[in-house]
Amino acid sequence: MIRFLHSSDLHLGKRFGNLAEDLRGRLREARHGAIARLAEQARANGAEVVLLAGDTFDTETPAPDIRRQAIAEMAHHAPLRFVILPGNHDSLQAAPLWAALRTGLPDNVILATEAAPLALAPGVVLLPAPCTTRRPGRDLSEWMDAVATPEGAIRIGLAHGPVQSFSEDTVASDILAPDRARRAGLDYLALGDWHGAVAIDARTHYSGTPEPDRFKHDRPGQALLVGIEAAGAAPAVKPVETGLFGWRTEPLHLLATDDCGAALAALLPQPRLRRQTLLRVAASGRAGIAGRTALAAAVEAAAPDFALLELDETALSTEYDASDLDRIDRTGALRDAADMLMAQAGDDSRAEADRAVARAALVRLFSYCAAASS
Amino acid sequence: MKITALRLFNVKRFAGRGVAIEDIGDGVNVLCAANEFGKSTSFEALHALFFQAHTGQPKDVKRLQPYSGGNPVIEADIETEAGRYRLAKQFIGGKRATVTDIGSGRLVAQADEAENFIAGLTRGGTAGPAGLLWVRQGITGIEDRDRREEEDERRVRASLLESVQGEVEAVTGGRRMAEVSARCAEELGRLVTASGRPKAGGPYEIALAEQKRLAAEVARLEADVDALRKDLDERAAAAKHLKELDDPDERAARRQALERAQTALDAARAHGEALKSAQAELSHARSRRDATRRELDAFRGALATSVQLGGRIAAAEQARDTALARHRAATDAIARAEAEAQAAETEEKQARDLLARLDAALKARDRAERVAALATTLETVETLRTEREAAEAALAPIAVPAKSVERLQALEVEIAALAALASAREPKLAIVYDAGAAARVRLDGIALGDGEERGLADPARLDIPGIGTVTLRTSRPAGDDAALRKAVAERDALLAKLGAADLSEVRQREAAAQRAKAEIVRLAARIEALAPQGLPALREEIARLAAAASPELEIKGDPDAARLGAEHASQRVGAARLALREAQPSRGLAEDALRKAETALAALQGERAQVEASLGPADGRAERERALAEDARLAAESFAEAEAKAAQLRDAAPDLASAEAAVKRLRSAEETSSRQIGDLRERIAGLDGTIRARADEAVEEQWRETREALDAANGRVAAFEAEVALLDRLQATLQAARSAARDLYLKPVMMELRPLLALLFDDLTITFDEKTLLPHKIMRGGAEEDVERLSGGTREQLSVLTRLAFARLLARDGRPAPVILDDALVYSDDDRIEKMFDALHRQSADQQIIVFSCRQRAFARLGGRALRMIDWRPES
Structure with missing residues (x-):
């Protein structure tokens, strides 16, 4: 019987250079805080060890403060043990990193830097497959098939990498066999690399990152709590929340007649959660010029509530109707200009980029006229 | 509206008096007068009447007042659709303004109401402007115009166009359009310059700069990260290599390999030594075999030589004997020849001695005979000498000097001559x-x-x-015969001296002396012939010969026989010597042959002696040959044996060089490994240093961060680019729309203007300014020009034509307005002025045009109604 917490891809030290300065600091801090949150979840759920399946650090040469503060945090949670597996971001190629970690390593932190059986607990053997280089070019978990363990011992595999070509850093040849657990007689294969939790089969799981770092997966940060009664028994896998920030992409499909502002309002989370939320509103469908203008204005109005609020309008097409143009002017030169832009926007002989410019110019004209007439 | 009369009093130079211009009609009216005639004053007065309030005293009003003071009074009669009116104003003092209906004389309005009436005429009122159109002297935009006046005119133009074309705002978008355009321009201006480049300090430029900075930073960091990764890879490779090298098994394997190689090398060396000694043995056996074989061969050869030499020696002895015999014969022949020669020589000598003695005897006899001869000669000579001495002694007394004789002769002749002369005279x-x-x-x-x-x-x-x-x-006088006596005296003295009686005696003595002299000469010649060297020499010769005289020898034999005998003996000697010379070479040859034969023989004998010596005693020779043959056989056998042994060793010899190379290689590999281990450790330490330094700088994090920041910056730049494109498009579209609207709006006036322009200019089009509604740009020959930059002439012509066009438009609109031109063509040349007149007349059909001009001559051709000024005084 063993109970452990399976996590991966902490990417400690990641800097989020594309975001605003203060948000960057908060996101970095949240990554460090993931250690404590994992420990808390482990303690709360009676897990005795946390398996970190690679990419604990964002780089092969993390700055000393990142490294030392992480280890100090782990040490603080003794006797809870942490097993750190080298991933592709912090592979064994980064020998100095692992050498530095080794010096003054607290007892409760185990570095799984060798492909050799590691006794995790009485009757529980961990078979780690550390990443030797950034791109090993082979299935590092293959050795698990042949290795012998004492009769009746629980075999747990620990590896980092894609099982198919959906890796975070897509590289074709380093693919782990998806049925490694079956082939090597593993009770559980804890995988890292994929930032969202994915179950490959009953015994093979990606835990996902405990603290998301991008919009891609659209899931809350979590870890997997795994309990194995005995060798051969089906593992009990339960996700537990560990994320501090939510990265979400919300689709907003609009019809030309919709009230864009209202549609957006319905989408937004309750105000208190917004501070911890990075939200991307992916608008699609059709909207009138007025609707578009209103939507942009609503997003702008709501943005300060959020850690980040973005409007992605690329999939939203604009519907023009006479009333929109009338609001610019009924006749005269302004109306003539609007008509010209509209003709350009609808002129199929023009390049799409050119038409897009005309569309944007028309929307802008609309907003200027709205401001001027008021 | 039409103006029919203008009257003014107490205005400017018309102090205390007044003028009137009456009967201003339709069409072109011209008031053409010289300067200072009141033309401009009339114009100003007319202007003031329409545009200056009678209550005010602005500068323009004050200017109307004459220097002497007084109150300017101005009035004009006008004709409108509503009727005919008289407008009158008095300024400065007694201010008033009145409008009177001319027909009824009724006062229509006064004071402010009159002003309103007039304003309604010029600025239009609710019913739209009627207006006047003014073109003042040199309206070229240079001088300031009264703003109000300008504005009024503009409003006239605007209202006119609006009435024809609709509300300006409605057409051009008006204020909203301006606002929208301004905002668009403002937002664009924040981002880019007029030429479309990012504006310095603007957000777009900042974003671009940031993008550039980040790109550079990314490149720099990427290089750092690449270097870091390279270092990491190198360190991993080095560590792996070090581990391999440092592995104990690997080390043991290297050591064992070295030992094995060393053993092999030792074995190879030992084998090499054995081979060397076998080869020495072989070499020894070979030399021994060769020696014995040589010895045997020599012995056998000596035997053969010995036999051969016997034969050759016998032949040589025979040859020697033959040579000896020939030598002896030659020697004998020579001895004989020598004896003969000696005998011949002896005989010759004897013959020659005899011959010599005979010669000596003959010579002695000859000498004795000569002495005798000489003695005779001597005697003769001495006799001759005595004779000569006697002759010479005889000669001495008779010798007459030749000169004396000749003088005497001459004197005789002279005396004869003198005597003859004397006798002749006596x-x-x-x-x-x-x-x-x-x-x-x-x-x-x-x-x-x-x-x-x-x-x-x-x-x-x-x-x-x-x-x-x-x-x-x-x-007779004495002395006449002195010369004769002198000559006779001299003759007598001479004869005395000569001892002669007369000349003939002298001549006889002279002949006798001649004869004696010849005798002496003959004697001397004989003496000379007999004793050429003189007597002493002759005597000496005789003494010498006498002294040499040898005793008389008895000579036997005939000298000729003796000479013959000697010659014979001499011949014999020659023959004998010839014979000897012939015999001598044969002896030399014989001697050579003999010597050669002897030498050959001696050599052969020596050889044989040597051979014999090497062969030893003759009886032991067979035994010795057998022993030698046996030795040679044994040596050959031992050689074959040694050779086989050496060959065996050679074949089995291991390759020493490769064994050595193997050891060397392994040693160097061992050394290299040690060195490499050291090097690798050093290298790893160095790499650890640089990696740690970079890790401490967190270059990878920075790189990722900067890359993400660059992405964001790229996004921002793209957004700005899109924004600039959008605003550009919007601005261009708005401008196009405005321009189109303006063109539409100005179309009526353009229509009117075009035929007028065609009168003056070829290929000229005009763009109007939207605000002033006046031309501000022209297009000529495909090039656009600002009106402000045109020549003064062109500008005033445009100005007049434009107003004519507006006037025409007004007329069409049913609101005709007079066009008043005050010296409006100062810059134009006469040709242009004529064309302008054509334009004016063309317009004047339904248009009142009032022209004030000082250019009398040019305007004389204008035609139209000529206006005159007459004195006038207000009625009151």
Whole structure:
């Protein structure tokens, strides 16, 4: 019987250079805080060890403060043990990193830097497959098939990498066999690399990152709590929340007649959660010029509530109707200009980029006229 | 509206008086007057009437007042659709303004109401503007115009266009359009410059700069990260290599390999030594085999040589004997020849001695004979000498000097000549005797012959036999015969000296001396012939010969026989010597042959002696040959054995060089490994240092961060680009729309203007300014020009034409307005002015045009109604 917490891809030290300065600091801090949150979840759920399946650090040469503060945090949670597996971001190629970690390593932190059986607990053997280089070019978990363990011992595999070509850093040849657990007689294969939790089969799981770092997966940060009664028994896998920030992409499909502002309002989370939320509103469908203008204005109005609020309008097409143009002017030169832009926007002989410019110019004209007439 | 009359009083130069211009009609009216005639004053007055409130006193109003003061009064009659009115104003003092209906004389309005009435005429009122159109002197935009006036005009134009074309705002978008355009321009201006480049300090430029900075930073960090990764890879490789090298198994394997190689090398070396000694043995056996074989061969050869030599020696002895015999024969022949030669020589000698003795005897006899001969000669010579001495002694007394003889001769001739002369001069005496007279007279003693003539001396004595003696004295001067006497004296002295009586004696003595001299010469020649060297030499010769005289020898034999004998003996000697010379070479040859034969023989004998010596005693020779043969056989056998042994060793020899190379290689590999281990450790330490340094700088994090920041910056730049494109498009579209609207709006006036322009200009189009509604740009020959930059002439022409166009438009709109031109064509040349007049007349059909001009001559051709000024005084 063993109970452990399976996590991966902490990417400690990641800097989020594309975001605003203060948000960057908060996101970095949240990554460090993931250690404590994992420990808390482990303690709360009676897990005795946390398996970190690679990419604990964002780089092969993390700055000393990142490294030392992480280890100090782990040490603080003794006797809870942490097993750190080298991933592709912090592979064994980064020998100095692992050498530095080794010096003054607290007892409760185990570095799984060798492909050799590691006794995790009485009757529980961990078979780690550390990443030797950034791109090993082979299935590092293959050795698990042949290795012998004492009769009746629980075999747990620990590896980092894609099982198919959906890796975070897509590289074709380093693919782990998806049925490694079956082939090597593993009770559980804890995988890292994929930032969202994915179950490959009953015994093979990606835990996902405990603290998301991008919009891609659209899931809350979590870890997997795994309990194995005995060798051969089906593992009990339960996700537990560990994320501090939510990265979400919300689709907003609009019809030309919709009230864009209202549609957006319905989408937004309750105000208190917004501070911890990075939200991307992916608008699609059709909207009138007025609707578009209103939507942009609503997003702008709501943005300060959020850690980040973005409007992605690329999939939203604009519907023009006479009333929109009338609001610019009924006749005269302004109306003539609007008509010209509209003709350009609808002129199929023009390049799409050119038409897009005309569309944007028309929307802008609309907003200027709205401001001027008021 | 039309103006029919203008009157003014107390205005400017018309102080205290007034003028009126009456009967202003339709069409073109021209007031053409010289300067200072009141033309401009009229214009200003008309202007003030329409545009200056009668209550105010602005500068323009004050200007109307004459220097002497007083109140300007102005009035004009007008005709409108509503009727005919008289407008009147008095300024400054007694201010008033009135409008009177001319027909009824009714006061229509006064004071402010009158002003309103007038304003309604010029600015339009609710019913739209009627207006006046003014073009003042040199309206070129240079001088300031009254703003209000300009504005009024503009409003006239605007209202006109609006009435024709609709509300301006409605057409051009008006204020909203301006606002929208301004906002668009403002937002665009924040981002880019007028030329479309990012504006310095603007957000777009900042974003671009940030993008550039980040890109550079990313590149720099990427290089750092690449270096870091390279270092990491290198460190991993080095560590792996080090581990391999440092592995104990690997080390043991290397050591064992080295030991094995060393063992192999030792074995190879030992084998090499054995091979070397076998080869030494082989070499020894070979030399021994060769030696014995050589010895045997030599012995056998010596035997053969010995036999051969026997034969050759016998032949040589025979040859020697033959040569000896020939030598001896040659020697004998020579001895014989020598004896013969000796005998011949002896004989010759004897013959020659005899011959010599005979010669000596002959010579002695010859000498004795010579002495005798010489003695005879001597005797003769001495006789001759005595004779000569005698001859010479005889000669001495008779010798006459040749000179004396010649002098004497000459004197004789001279004396004869002188005597002849004297006689010729002296008196002559001659007697011819009578035939039978026998006595002879004697003169000076000497009988005188018959007929003989004789000279008389002084005195002369004549003896005449018979008679007595007669003395005759002539008395002639003495001295006449001095020369004769001198010559006779000299002759006599000479003869005395010579001892002779006369010249003939002298001549005889001279001949005798000649003969004696010849005799002496003959004697001397004989002496000379006999004793050329003189007597002493002759005597010496005789003495010498006499002294050499040898005793007389007895000579036997005949010298000729003796000479013959000697010659014979000499021949014999020659023959004998010839024979000897012939015999001598044969002896030399014989000697050579003999020597050669002897030498050959001696050599052969020596050889044989040597061979014999090497062969040893003859009886032991067979035994010795057998022993030698046995030795050679044994040596050959032992050689074959040694050779087989050496070959075996050689074949089995391991490759020493490769064994050595293997050891060397392994040693160097071992050394290299140690060195490499050191190097690798050092390298790893160095890499650890750089990696740690970079890790401490967190370059990877920075890189990722900067890359993400660059992405964001790229996004921002793209957004700005899109924004600029959008605003550009919007601005261009708005401008196009405005421009199109303006064109539409100005179309009516353009329509009117075009034919007027065509009168003056070829290919000229005009763009109007939207605000002033006046031309501000022209297009000429495809190039656009600002009106402000045109020449003054062109500008005023445009100005007039534009107003004419507006006036025409007004007329069409049913609101005709007069066009007033105050010296509006100062810059135009006469040709243009004429064309302008054409334009004016063209317009004047339904248009009142009032022209004020000082250019009398140019305007004389204008035509139209000529206006005149007449004195006028207000009614009141």
